[in-house]
Amino acid sequence: MITFEETGLSPEVLKAINELGYVNPTPIQEKTIPELKDGTNDVVALAQTGTGKTAAFSLPIIERVDCNNKNVQVLVLCPTRELALQITKDIIAYSKYISDLYITAVYGGADISKQMRELKKGSQIVVGTPGRVNDLCKRGVLKLDKLNYLVLDEADEMLNMGFKEELDSIISNTPDTRQSLLFSATMPKEIESMANRYLSNPVQLKVGKQNAGATTVDHIFYMVHAKDRYLALKRIADINPDIYGIVFCRTRHETKEVAEKLMADGYNADALHGDLSQAQRDQVMHRFRSRHLQILVATDVAARGIDVNDLSHVINYNLPDDIEAYTHRSGRTGRAGKTGTSIAIVHTKESSKIREIERISGIKFKREMVPSGAEICTRQLFHLVDRVENVEINHEQIDSFLPQIIEKLSGFDREDLIKRFVSVEFNRFISYYEGSKDLNVYKKDIVQDRPGRRGNEKFGRLYINVGKAHGLTAQRLMGIVNENTDKKKVSFGKIEILRNFTFFEVDEGGQKMVISALKGVKFESEKLHVEPATAKPPKRNQRKKFDNNNNNNSRSDNRRRR
Incomplete structure (x- = not known):
């Protein structure tokens, strides 16, 4: 060297x-x-x-x-x-x-x-x-x-x-x-x-193998149902009390939503996305770099240029569609000779993505169980004990109050005092996780849903107003549906993604539910509209004309945003 x-x-x-x-x-x-x-x-x-x-x-x-x-x-x-x-x-x-x-x-x-x-x-x-x-x-x-x-x-x-x-x-x-x-x-x-x-x-x-992940990063995935993704994120944060990391989301809407939930739940978090002004971005990044924020929630695009060498974790709230994007994300931890952890929160229909990342990048994932409430309480308790043990005592300030403090607490013995001081900080974890459910998905619970007709299932055809120009892929479409419906077994048939809109098939029993669940949901700032498709798609020349008009509008909007 x-x-x-x-x-x-x-x-x-x-x-x-x-x-x-x-x-x-x-x-x-x-x-x-x-x-x-x-x-x-x-x-x-x-x-x-x-x-x-x-x-x-x-x-x-x-x-x-x-x-x-x-x-x-x-x-x-x-x-x-x-x-x-x-x-x-x-x-x-x-x-x-x-x-x-x-x-x-x-x-x-x-x-x-x-x-x-x-x-x-x-x-x-x-x-x-x-x-x-x-x-x-x-x-x-x-x-x-x-x-x-x-x-x-x-x-x-x-x-x-x-x-x-x-x-x-x-x-x-x-x-x-x-x-x-x-x-x-x-x-x-x-x-x-x-x-x-x-x-x-x-x-x-x-330098290095193309698409390869950093060797200083451990890659872990947790498998949960889509509706439990946020609960899993909270448990990951709680089991790592000193976490200093980035949570990656797919869209601006999801970034805002996750960050707002974390802040409302008392976590030291904020969001970084394309809707922020430059002054707002600078303020968020200053707080993050100075460690006044522990968790930054961001989209891939917004996180470009973040140069922080000591991140402990990168968390994929959603796996990206591109393998390269995953290696970009995970490469933000484990820098400057330090080690880091890249975590993926995966729902039941994304296990194939994990295998694909492993195959193309040479990364090896380790599956771990989402920690239980008891495990989190134990970790938080001993984290608190470590903080008390290592805290720097300001004798000059504390000593003047000590006689009054001793008098006030004179009625308690040593063991009772320890319990009370620990409980001040620790009771909220015990209360929150009391009777908490197991978030993990086990093999018997996994339903292998793949595009296409199976057996005698009947499918209904739906129209949705986003397509390739908005960054939609088959995987992202299935992810949107899975994350916004309570039903675990939405079966997909044929998916036809055009430039500005898409036709897709779901089992007939799930059509109304999908239409209702996606009403008002945003995808890349576009408000989604889903309805039953007509018997035939637009004719080729009509579709081309429609696409061109929308493409011109899209380009104009993009330029205005820049």
Whole structure:
């Protein structure tokens, strides 16, 4: 293992990173820094979340910036404002001893006029999200004709978020002589196509097995009925009194709902999602980073750019549809040489997802039983005893009150006093978990529901007003139905997902229940509407026209949100 001194970085950069505690480069840094420091080739770098990609590209690049030239020489594009702010903060720290180097972050959800003023003053490095960068380019404020370096960070996520058009527009404003760097955790066909389109004969740097999970993370799953998912989450939090982690949900609606429930139940939690203003996001993240929050409930997109090295847990309230998303999530714990735990709360119809993650990523899950009330009470009791044993006593303040306290409690013996002090903190757990039920699902309870007709079952066809454009998949559709119905045995038949709407079959006896259960439920901010489908779907040309109209509206809405 080499040290940063052996990479050949400048004394100014070495001094800054030494103050940050950097000693040895991570594998992706060890490969990337020499390539960028002395080379001119385009680069595709593949590495998982949390492996130090920001330092890998920024440390060598900041040395090559001409600080006497106020033109934009480096553009870093990333999917979210949180990540843009984090990258900017890191680059500022790395360039602490480089004079006259200016970095500006530009992103949606913030005052564009302030960002425009910063750019007009002159910045050699701009870090931004595609929507805002494209907007500033079109206004003529952000000029990229002198650009030397283009960095596409979290490229796979930018494509997943639908930024292809913005990327095309931005890159068309850059010179062909630029050096382009593409960083991604995964290499699907879309990223290969992106590399072929934007890069010229790139060198590929790869660290670790693609889609592999971090070796410092333990992977655990609990199996419960869908309706017991929140109760299981509470028990996970209670069995881990010192938990400091992120709970991942699929949608903004679910994120808000889970966070509100946790806060109402007395947990130190808050939510991070796309509906928050930048000021609200900053406030939540400040509280989380300073550990005033123990639990942050977030969507995948909102959590991009969260850079916290000492998370104890990542909890998948719902498993994501993509394997890559699971490795992204789990990679947020077990960082910086520490160990962590990634937990999945799985309902009865998701066991196949666990097997798929294991097969593709090489991760091995361990199934554990949701802790009982008695186990939680025992853990909490001894956690309290440990706190009492290790608490720092402020003698100067306490001693003055001690005579009155002793007099007040003189009627109790030692054992009675211990019981009373413990009960002050502990009674709520005993009361809550008294007679609590077993949340675990056992083999005999699992019903193997698979799409398609079985035996003599009859199915009814339903219409729902969301489709591929909203991120709907067969698994997510079944999950929505399962989570919003009390019935455990909703049988699905054929599922036909179109661009803006979907047809799906459920057993005839469950049709009315499904329609009623999904009424008013939101999916990705879209209020769901379910009704019996007509005998035939719209004709092909009518469907295409309908899809195009809705697609145009969807794009317009997306741009407004950015």
